[in-house]
Amino acid sequence: DALYRLLKAFGYDVVREYYINDAGYQVYLFGLSILYRVYELFGKEDQELKQKFEEEGYKGNYVKELAKDVKAFFGEEVLGWEKEQTIEKLGEYGVKRMLEDIKETLxxxxxxxxxxxxxxxxxxxxxxxxxxxxxxxxxxxxxxxxALWFKSSNFGDDKDRVLVRSDGTPTYFAGDIAYHYYKHERGFEEVINLWGADHWGYLPRLKGALKALGIPEDWLKVEFVQMVKLFSSGKEIRMSKRTGEFITLRELLEEVGVDAVRFIFLTKRSDTPLDFDIDLVKQNTAENPVFYVQYAHARVRGVFREVRQRFGIDPDKESLTEYVSYMKDQQGLELMKELLFFKDTLKDAVLSLSPHLIVYDLLEISKLFHNYYNHHRVIVEDKSVMMGRLSLLKGVEIGLKVGLNLIGVNAPERM
Structure with a gap:
């Protein structure tokens, strides 16, 4: 979303697309897992199903919840259905429900x-x-x-890859090639994928297949996204794929707020593992980076309200650029320079697809501003000095608002 906002701001025509993995073996296993839990609710035994579930099934509580809904909706009728057809049907049902959850969370x-x-x-x-x-x-x-194989070793991959299995079913790889070919056919000049970091080795074979189809190598860019570790009370909240225990994004959003999640997720490059301290982002202190930046904006707005009330000067409407020359103090000039360089950071961020650079600068601007604010009174008797300092604060406000908007975080009026 931050990449989209950044690219749009720089005049690119961007389409945001979500690729739904709703085919293949994983969906079959999902349907099988739901059916196993349904049988469990009715006390029905099926050894073959049980073995498959224990070896490869989805163990999370959400599968149990889906099974309860299936039981409530269909009752004992489900027990009389043909097993393989039921697995397929429940797989489709599970995908539909998960998509609803995903869309709500997003x-x-x-x-x-x-x-x-x-x-x-x-x-x-x-x-x-x-x-x-x-x-x-x-x-x-x-x-x-x-089996039908693709000669991916011709394109720098370490070995050739299967396109169609010996049983006649296409692999995920074949589906992925088709998806990217479809995007190219639709006329996109450049494509940016976001993949989990564990898919790094997958890139050479996909790029090779696209090259074989006559698609330029630089057409596809992939941003790899590392794992997020959650910490609370100084301890990591352990998550397990084996038992299906995990914290959902929705739970995290409800616990710490949307602004905190969006901001913290962008404090590092996407391909760097991220430690997310839940307790820290709930604090209203300078140690909390989200609060620190938002409070800088709120502080500026507070000064503007006071100036409006006491002097009838409205910094939102007043042209303050003519007073910039009255800014003589060193700390103010440093802050001004940082704000001027911010536009270069935005350009770097869009060219290198690195929205975390914006967060770095927002933190630096906020640090220089808080330091300036703590050492210099803005509202002083000398009107020209006051107006000069107000012009600096106007620059801070604009810089913070632009940066926060590009990463989808609120710039509050008061805190």
Whole structure:
């Protein structure tokens, strides 16, 4: 979302797209996990199902909740259904419910998507088949042990990769090639993907496949996103994939607020692991970086209200640029320079796709401002000095507001 805001601000035409993994084995396992929990609620035993669930199933409590809803809606009727069809049906149901949750959480966080593209729809529309055929025609595939392989080692990958398994089903890789080919066909000049850091090794084979299809290598950029570790009371909140225990983003947003989550998530490069201290971001102190920056903006607004009340001068309407020359003190000039360089930071941030650079500068501007504010009274008898300092504060206000808006964080009037 921060990348989108930044690119839009610099005049790019940007489309935000969410790729839904709603096809393949993972969805099958999801449906199987729901069915296992449904059987559990009814006290029905199925050893084959149990074994598969214990080996590969989804163990989280949310699966139990979905199973309860299935039981409430269908009752014992579900026990009489054919097992494989039921797994497929419950997989679709689970995906639908998870998507509703995802959309609600994103809306709560102020993140929107223009398009939601389903992996399943690519298969249904024959796009996966089309891309596989194109790669075959170009001579980049071969058959071995009944499976169809892509010659990804020709493009710098460490080995060749399977496109179609020996049972005739396409791999995730085939679906991903089709998805990117589809994006290229729609006329996008550049594509930025956000992937989990554990998918780093996946990039050479995808870029190789796109190159084989005649798509330029620099067309696809991938930003890798590392894990977030949550801390409370000085201890890490442990999360486990095996048991399905985790903290949801929604829970974190409700605990510390949207502004805190958005700001802290952008304090580091996306490919750097992030430690998120829940207790720290709930404090109204200078140690809390979110509070520190927002309080700088609120402080400026407080000064403006007082000036308006006491002198009838409205800094929101008054042209203050003519008074800048009255700014003589060293600390004020340092702050002014930092504000002038901020536009270069924004340019660097958009060119390198690094919104965390904005956060660095917001913290630096806030530090210099708080220091200045603590050592210099703004409202003084000498009107020209006061107006000069107000012009500096106006620059601080604009800089903070622009930066906070680009990362989707509020610039409060009062705190």
């Amino acid at each position: 809306a709560f966080m102020g993140v929107e998507f223009d398009l939601w593209v389903s992996e399943k729809s690519l298969h249904q529309r024959g796009l996966v088949e089309k891309v596989i055929k194109l790669l075959e025609e170009k001579g980049y595939t071969y058959t071995q042990e009944g």
